[in-house]
Amino acid sequence: MFTGLEDSARHDQTLVIEDGVFRYVGPTAQAPEKQPGDTQLDAGSHFVMPGLADAHTHLVFGNARSEEDIDFWTTPEFRALRGLFFAQRVLAAGYTSVVVPGDAGNCSISVRDAINAGLFTGPRIAASSNVIANRHSLNDWFPEHVGTPEYVTGRLCTTRESQLAEVRRQAKAGVDCIKIAMDGTHFREDGTHIAAFTQDEISAMVDEAHRLGKKVVTHAYGKEAVMYAARAGVDVINHAFFADEACAEAMLKSGSRVSPTLTFLRNNVEFSAEHEPSVGSGYKAAQLRVIEVAKKNLRKLREAGVPFVAGSDSGFAVTPYGEWHAREIEILVDWIGFTPAHALRIATSGTAALLPRGHLLGAIEAGRKADFLFVAGDPLADVSVLQRKEAIAAVHLDGRAVRIEERSYDPWKVTHLGSLKWTEVYTRERVREMR
Numbered sequence: 001m002f003t004g005l006e007d008s009a010r011h012d013q014t015l016v017i018e019d020g021v022f023r024y025v026g027p028t029a030q031a032p033e034k035q036p037g038d039t040q041l042d043a044g045s046h047f048v049m050p051g052l053a054d055a056h057t058h059l060v061f062g063n064a065r066s067e068e069d070i071d072f073w074t075t076p077e078f079r080a081l082r083g084l085f086f087a088q089r090v091l092a093a094g095y096t097s098v099v100v101p102g103d104a105g106n107c108s109i110s111v112r113d114a115i116n117a118g119l120f121t122g123p124r125i126a127a128s129s130n131v132i133a134n135r136h137s138l139n140d141w142f143p144e145h146v147g148t149p150e151y152v153t154g155r156l157c158t159t160r161e162s163q164l165a166e167v168r169r170q171a172k173a174g175v176d177c178i179k180i181a182m183d184g185t186h187f188r189e190d191g192t193h194i195a196a197f198t199q200d201e202i203s204a205m206v207d208e209a210h211r212l213g214k215k216v217v218t219h220a221y222g223k224e225a226v227m228y229a230a231r232a233g234v235d236v237i238n239h240a241f242f243a244d245e246a247c248a249e250a251m252l253k254s255g256s257r258v259s260p261t262l263t264f265l266r267n268n269v270e271f272s273a274e275h276e277p278s279v280g281s282g283y284k285a286a287q288l289r290v291i292e293v294a295k296k297n298l299r300k301l302r303e304a305g306v307p308f309v310a311g312s313d314s315g316f317a318v319t320p321y322g323e324w325h326a327r328e329i330e331i332l333v334d335w336i337g338f339t340p341a342h343a344l345r346i347a348t349s350g351t352a353a354l355l356p357r358g359h360l361l362g363a364i365e366a367g368r369k370a371d372f373l374f375v376a377g378d379p380l381a382d383v384s385v386l387q388r389k390e391a392i393a394a395v396h397l398d399g400r401a402v403r404i405e406e407r408s409y410d411p412w413k414v415t416h417l418g419s420l421k422w423t424e425v426y427t428r429e430r431v432r433e434m435r
């Protein structure tokens with residue numbers, strides 16, 4: 001049994017659970033006597049560990065293949081229902097807690113509320129709403145004449161007033177965290193990323209979010225964006241691939257955590273077949289270069305003592321729900337240099353701390369919520385075992401085993417919604433080539 005707080009496994013343990021909470025965790029020899037009416041569950045030879053937590057799962061993206069797929073083809077109502085379905089797939093994979101870093105409208109808020117009200121089984125969710133974007137940032141994808149209509153993921157806020165108003169709107173709507181797109185796809189001539197908000201702008205938004213009791217997460221590849229985010233006191237800086245020593249220092253000072261979320265990049269690079277648009281556009285090649293820089297810089301952040309969390313960026317076609325979440329744990333070990341035990345602590349108690357009342361989640365300890373897994377295999381010896389569906393033998397939430405039906409669905413009505421019909425242009429020459 002691995003508590004999620006220690007570096008080694010314990011043996012001959014008994015867990016006593018009452019009202020969904022661990023009351024006793026310790027040696028079987030000293031455990032309280034079984035009382036009449038108690039149910040007893042034998043873990044057998046299974047490895048017992050806390051439920052996993054993913055710091056980066058987009059519940060409304062629907063395994064999208066493009067930004068248009070994410071934003072244009074479905075109503076908010078359908079996205080919420082679809083998000084609920086996929087949230088259950090995430091839970092079945094052993095993830096009892098997820099943070100949604102940027103969403104649309106009230107989708108993840110509604111999914112969270114329906115689960116918390118007991119209407120549906122699902123993971124614990126830290127919900128968010130639209131990503132606060134600026135010109136030059138992520139989520140301001142579309143041409144200037146489109147902007148960010150009400151229903152898309154991004155919310156363009158180009159003035160200080162509109163930025164603060166959006167923070168307050170989201171707090172009122174009931175988010176747990178607010179996502180700010182700190183950089184995007186614009187670069188200086190020397191190749192460095194341009195931050196999308198000034199220091200002054202992000203500091204004002206973070207101060208207001210914190211004043212209203214909300215956490216703030218950002219997307220920040222570039223060192224300027226990471227630096228501004230750290231100085232502003234952002235809770236989770238996603239990616240931080242180009243962070244330098246000064247960024248590390250600022251993050252240590254502010255207590256900002258880093259979520260590499262390299263699973264998305266790794267899958268994109270490894271799975272994008274030759275015919276994919278991401279190859280022809282140069283996107284795949286660019287991500288491969290980013291990975292090489294990121295490995296070095298994130299190792300330095302680890303050595304400096306910056307706290308890490310684990311997120312997969314699930315919700316895209318290369319990171320479908322319930323499939324790749326635990327790959328990030330393997331990346332923390334193989335690419336960033338964490339020990340398996342440290343990576344598992346990050347993916348349990350470390351990441352669960354981001355959820356509301358997160359100090360009561362993510363670990364097998366008296367007083368915490370009884371979310372735990374039975375695993376066939378030893379993740380302390382090989383963390384990749386957690387990626388195998390058949391190894392997740394049982395998922396318990398609030399002390400009860402959850403049953404999620406393995407239901408198949410029609411992807412052409414759920415995920416493959418774009419209007420793209422061909423990936424090639426059939427000139428006479430191309431047709432001749434194809435014979």
Ligand SMILES: [Zn+2]
Pocket residue numbers: 056058101313
């Ligand atoms: Zn993301």
